[in-house]
Amino acid sequence: MAPAPPATLRPGPWQWLRRELFGSRLDGLISIALLGFLLAAALGLAKWAIFQAQWTVISANSTLFAVGRYPLEQQWRLWLLTTLLALATGLSWGLLRALPRSGSSGPPPILWPRNDRWAAAILVLLALWRPLALQLTLAIQLRWWAITALLLLARWAAGRWGQALPPLVRRLIPLIWPLLYLVGMVLISGGLGLVQVAPSDWGGLLLTLLMATFAILLCFPLGVLLALGRRSTLPLLRWGSLLYIEFIRGAPLITLLFLGQNILGFLLPGGLAPDRVWRAAWVLTFFAAAYVAEAVRSGLAAVPAGQLEAARSLGLSMPFALIHVVLPQAMRVALPATVGQFITLLQDTTLLSLIGLLDLLGTARTVMANPAFLGRNAEVYLVLAVLFWCCCAALGLGSRALETRLNPNLAPSR
Amino acid sequence: MTTPAAVMIEARGVEKWYPNGFHALRGVDLTVHQGEVVVIMGPSGSGKSTFLRTFNALEDFQQGSIEVDGIPLSDDLRQIDAVRREVGMVFQQFNLFPHLSVLDNLTLAPVLVRKLPKQAVQRRALELLDRVGIAEQAHKYPGQLSGGQQQRVAIARSLCMEPRVMLFDEPTSALDPEMVQEVLEVMQGLAQDGMTMVVVTHEVRFARQVAHRVVLMDGGMVVEIAPPEQFFSNPQHERSKQFLRQIG
């Protein structure tokens, strides 16, 4: 280990600033110009946000932005779903922290590590601030606070007693997510005794998230299959996958969405063609699958051929060898690129507004068309941008965290 | 040998062409008996690794026949699976599964293929790791071990499937010189316990001390098969003499 530099050599904040910003005369000029520009921009933005912007356009339409034209008397179903989601999130979060990683002999887990305290604090702040900013009624504010409290409670309980759970229960807990997804679908669309809510009534953030999760969940297995086909030794599978991937990647998404809306009706016998919303969802899925396939393919290419040979010579069948040996390693390599595609997919849901669906952006455009809110473009689009930025950045951060968790600084053996 | 032991591997007239037309094996014959250690030597490109890999169907062949423990290797996938369960293989590059701990590397195949209970397999895996001298590393990952340790884990991984034959494909070629000995010692111990082994290697000392017979291959053909003392001191063929001069 290198000896620490003597205290006088360690740069203080001022020295650091001097070195970084005023290292040379040119750097100094650039810094001053940039600082001036940033200051002017920040002042201008603050002035606009406080004196000119009229944020009522957001608070007056907050329900519309959240769920679109989802019938008011059925919205309790979405509240129930949100509550369930918060519970599941808290439970999973707590268990992830409480249970030691398999095989590692690190220190026993701490109930609230520093990062988690931060996350919890941000969550509480958001829960306190957001309803106030949106000027929600007290009843709705209370619901948000209760849901946040429930999440943190579940997090605490799972962290506290997670290790005491019998192994079988622990193994079953991840299954609550697919289960919750099905329950969520029923809650949102109706059926099983609930009143049907047509997809054309879904909108706003609800539609955006629904489309994104649906496409992400389905495009991933499809993409893996396509990637395996693309690398198959069987010529028909290889060429078929190649043709599909290159066709999709050669076309702009909007033309494919357009194709889905205008031609799918011709391709299926009358009445079988799905609703416009589901058509778009399937197009998004098939579109993203081609890109995920390319990401997974690069991961597969990074797994040495010897791995498959070793698995096969141990007697593992081809499916076993792929599932237990090749794919876990390939996915680890492909993870950043795959999550990158998921982020792109989330952004691509905005294109639904171009084919007349009322996703977050589509809702915004209808609000803009309302004469009462004429000229309030900047406020609305700025809020959407911040919302999308937070979601995408969070996904990116999550992917990086998962990457480090999966790779306990190991050099792969050849 | 006074009583003829059972035949474990029987290869007859094996011919192999690669898809690019290269004639890799030109009518190779070899019989390996139970409990026998056969070392295959030869210059690079002589087809010795290819030949070894035909024994567990990692390479196919176009003509001839191979039987392992009485099971013929044919186009029947069930028989190929059966042979692979009986035959363990150790690779030059170890090919440990880097995403699994050492213990999981050992238990993966017995649990999935032989459908044995996980607890019993883990006990056996720990015994085997103890036998190859790395029981205390069971919960580490392959990337945290030295090359010699990795190769010993690879041997233990194969043994965990309780194979009837072990194949070694240049097991020490990728190792730093100081680690070769620890791997060879494990292999020697295996031979003493009566394991049937076919070893492709350049280690003359191992061949002299452990092998029952040495096979020299060149140009896709078997040049000479002889007990090691005869092969190294009094080779019969001109090609063998030349090879021994090159490696000696």
Next chain:
Amino acid sequence: MTSRSAAPPWWRNRRYLPWLVQGVVALAVGVVVAFLLSNLLLNLTARGLLLSWSWLGQPAGFDLAESILPFDASLPYWRALLAGLVNTLRVVIAGLVGATVLGTLIGTASFSSNGLLRGLARVYVEVIRNIPLLLQLIFWYFVVFLALPNGTDAIQLPGLVLAKSGLFLGDPQLVNGVWQAPLRFSVEFGALLTGLVVYTAAFNAEVVRGGIASVPKGQWEAASSLGFAPLVTLRRIVLPQALRVIVPGLNSQYISLAKNSSLAVACGFTDLYSVSETTLNQTGRAVEVMLILLGSYLVIDLVISALMNGLNGLVQLKER
């Protein structure tokens, strides 16, 4: 000794199984495709929309907001589509140039000795990449370009006027409260171009940054020990080597830009896609319009790839 067993049953024969698998897949795909195509044929016949191209010669009956090629409503559909294609090409080519310049600037800025500049380059990339392009385009059009002043309040620079009615170049004159100049670009074009350039530049910057980072540190050290200034080192020593990594990376970004230009419809620019949409709405010729659209973008992609591959051949180091 066991004798060689009889030939194995076909379902576990190593020689036949691959063909079996492929056969099943081919059959499944074939059945689905045949089903879809037969439906298509049936439905199109029922509506009298069987594949035909003669409608391309009929008068379009709609006007285009802007076009370099002369166009009016009496000209046939194919002229409208051609004008749309030319508009697409115009924005793609201008976008490629702009995104390359801006991307290179930002990519190299992340190696600046100025910490503030480095940080801003990073922030630029992180902000732009995490906001949907469509949202950015709409923002540029509705919030920035449509809010430009008009008439005498327009932004006036020597030889250049930027107003709500467009960007005027080459001695603009105010005639009856309307700006006129030899060269005019519409705000729709401006918003689309700005959005595409700003968005693609973030990705190009990452490609450039990755390329420069791929040049070994020893090259910088060797150059500075020879007495080159940092900027000279970057331009003469590092960039030529980084190009080997940068050019293939830019290829896919350029293709993305070409495909993303189809979002022009969001800011009212009449590109190929928007003309196609109008054409489809008027003629109902869904299949033909889709074929034209997909074919055009495929050709654009292929041309970009071919050019970039040629460039790639030039920048790869000559190694013997």
